[in-house]
Amino acid sequence: MxxxxxxxxxxxxxxxxxxxxxxxxxxxxxxxxxxxxxxxxxxxxxxxxxxxxxxxxxxxxxxxxxxxxxxxxxNVKVKEAISRQMDQVSYCHSLFFGSSAGEELGRELISSTAGRMARAFIVSSGSEAMEAAMKLARQYFLELSPPQPNRRNFIARKESYHGTTLGALSMSGHVARRALFEPMLLENVSKVSACNAYRGMQQDETTGAYVARLAQELDDEFVRVGPETVCAFVAEPVVGAALGCVPSVPGYFQAMAAVCDKYGALLIFDEVMSGMGRTGTLHAWEQEGVVPDIQTIGKGLGGGYAAVAGLMIGYRVLNTLDNGTGAFAHGQTYQGHPIACAAALEVQRIIRREGxxxxxxxxxxxxxxxxxxxxxxxxxxxxxxxxxxxxxxxxxxxxxxxxxxxxxxxxxxxxxxxxxxxxxxxxxxxxxxxxxxxxxxxxxxxxxxxxxxxxxxxxxxxxxxxxxxxxxxxxx
Missing domain, CATH: 3.90.1150.10 (Aspartate Aminotransferase, domain 1)
Structure with missing residues (x-):
């Protein structure tokens, strides 16, 4: 060697x-x-x-x-956009102030979904985005009328990776990355099989039969943990670092969404690695025939020109908050950072303008x-x-x-x-x-x-x- x-x-x-x-x-x-x-x-x-x-x-x-x-x-255009933003404002605290860069980025992102998502929430890393997604999913059920306070569990997948912070690592199924911190991880996340045709499909099993088997496994897991306790099912449309670019088979996510709908749970897509154009559509879910309730985005959002990631939030979740407290009980110092937003905005505009x-x-x-x-x-x-x-x-x-x-x-x-x-x-x-x-x-x-x-x-x-x-x- x-x-x-x-x-x-x-x-x-x-x-x-x-x-x-x-x-x-x-x-x-x-x-x-x-x-x-x-x-x-x-x-x-x-x-x-x-x-x-x-x-x-x-x-x-x-x-x-x-x-x-x-x-x-x-990229010269992105560097110029960052410079212009620094001349305007480099930082402002999101508890009190907003920025035009943040607003314009939000509009760019929502427009890119053809109005199928409602709001964007901008943070600094994919791990932070997953943490926010977990908290938002929990809050959604507390804001329902009547509220469902027993919803505290999540179902994710084996051989997955959703981030390095304790909540995001708890959601992850990657055994080796979890190992050192296992005693500290959340106990309210269970795992089902990933959709990996190369290693998961049985010999002579059809795609339809494979999807049905995985859907039944998810259904059984809902029943095992108590369907009234599950906040969301979390998955990567194309599994990145954990499995090495493994896409789902046709019909898989439609079947998973049907199970979530059956039990009233949310569907969360982790598109930090596979989203924002990487897999051939701006949003990976566009190839799945399913729109998630919450979507995390990251790497391709800012192209490395700034530390930036975020959430895309569906109308189901937004309308519930709107009819409830009207506030997401979560915030971070660098949330919606103006320079990060300006960089991401220019990256997204270049992707759109240049086809x-x-x-x-x-x-x-x-x-x-x-x-x-x-x-x-x-x-x-x-x-x-x-x-x-x-x-x-x-x-x-x-x-x-x-x-x-x-x-x-x-x-x-x-x-x-x-x-x-x-x-x-x-x-x-x-x-x-x-x-x-x-x-x-x-x-x-x-x-x-x-x-x-x-x-x-x-x-x-x-x-x-x-x-x-x-x-x-x-x-x-």
Whole structure:
């Protein structure tokens, strides 16, 4: 193997020279990095699809970090929008004041749903958005007439990831990321199976039968915990970091929504990673035939130009609050931050004006076809899946049995580190726990929405070369 790695609660941390890390147990950094003994690579510049490192090496950013940089790096229009906002106002406390940037962003977002969502709520991270969604769902039932105070439980899915704060981590099913903090996590969140056709569908089972089985599992879970106690069912339309770009099968979310409606629970979609254009529609739910009651958004909202995320809130929830207290009992210091809102607004305007969601669909088809053409027969690539410009490659030890590699082999981080070597100079996003939260490896590809055919071809060519060389040089 060309690299060594450790996992810390499911988060990959490198210990190899290829990532420019220091071997010493002490570093010169004053920052508590993700691994205390190893400083990360220093980025000194970024433009378009490339990151420039302090060593002078240029890295092809094929994933936009964590599927964040949807416009690439250094967009002049976004920088100008941020500068204009700083000339106006950089911060005001949302308890007392609002900003024109926040209002305009809200209108842009609501308009993008064709009026199917009612309000936006802007925060600073996806984890914060999930925390807010949980509290809003609980408050909705307290504001009903008559109120339903017994609604306190949530049903989410195994092999999911919804954030790193304690509430969001409680909602998550990723075993390794939960492990250290299990005694501190909420006990009112239960899990059902994820919709993962590659590993979940039985041999000779039809899609319809698979959907019916998962719907029955959800129905049974409502009954087990008490249907009158459930606030919401929470799921990612396309599972990102936990499973590696796994989309639902046709009809799945319609069936899940029907179960929620049967018991009067809300439907919450986590679109922090898969939303805002990443999967080929601005909102991932547009491909599911279902409109959620609450939707979290994040990475593609601001494209990395500011720390920004948010909620989209449906009329069912808004009207209940409107007829009740008229106030959401939740607020944060940096809620609706003017600079973050200005950055996100310009990012969304660029996506709309330049027709980038359509480009995501076209380039996504090209990315899909090239990946499958080049890697479908590779002995260690078990599955290639995704939507739009959001694709995952799952690695397996045995293609026939789908047996995963031993976590100690560090396959995903090894492929990532291989890509960082100068002869490849590409960043691939690694993930572990793909099978059950502990075993399983994948890498993600999430190019910028404005990428071209030549960009896609370069990304695929380089990715294929990295994977082929990694496994060719790997010792058993």
């Amino acid at each position: 060309t690299a060594s790695a450790t996992t810390n609660g499911g988060y990959l941390s490198s210990t190899s020279k290829t990532s420019n890390s220091h071997k010493s147990s002490k570093t010169n950094s004053a920052i508590l990095h993700r691994h205390i003994h190893h400083e990360p690579i220093t980025v000194v510049g970024a433009s378009g699809n490339y990151l420039e490192l302090s060593s002078g090496q240029k890295i092809l950013d094929a994933t936009g970090g964590a599927a964040v940089s949807c416009l690439g790096h250094g 980038l969601v359509e480009n995501v669909r076209r380039m996504g088809e090209l990315l899909s076809s090239q990946l499958k053409q080049r890697l479908e027969t590779h002995p260690y690539v078990g599955d290639i899946r995704g939507r739009g410009l959001f694709w995952g490659l799952e690695f397996v030890r045995n293609k026939e049995t789908k047996e995963p590699f031993n976590p100690k082999d560090g396959i995903a981080i090894g492929v990532h580190e291989k890509g960082l070597q100068p002869q490849y100079s590409i960043s691939l996003y690694p993930g572990t726990g793909t099978v059950d939260g502990r075993c399983g490896d994948h890498v993600l590809l999430a190019p910028a929405y404005n990428c071209t055919e030549s960009d896609i071809t370069l990304i695929v060519d380089t990715t294929v070369k990295v994977i082929e060389d990694f496994f060719a040089n790997r010792t058993a």
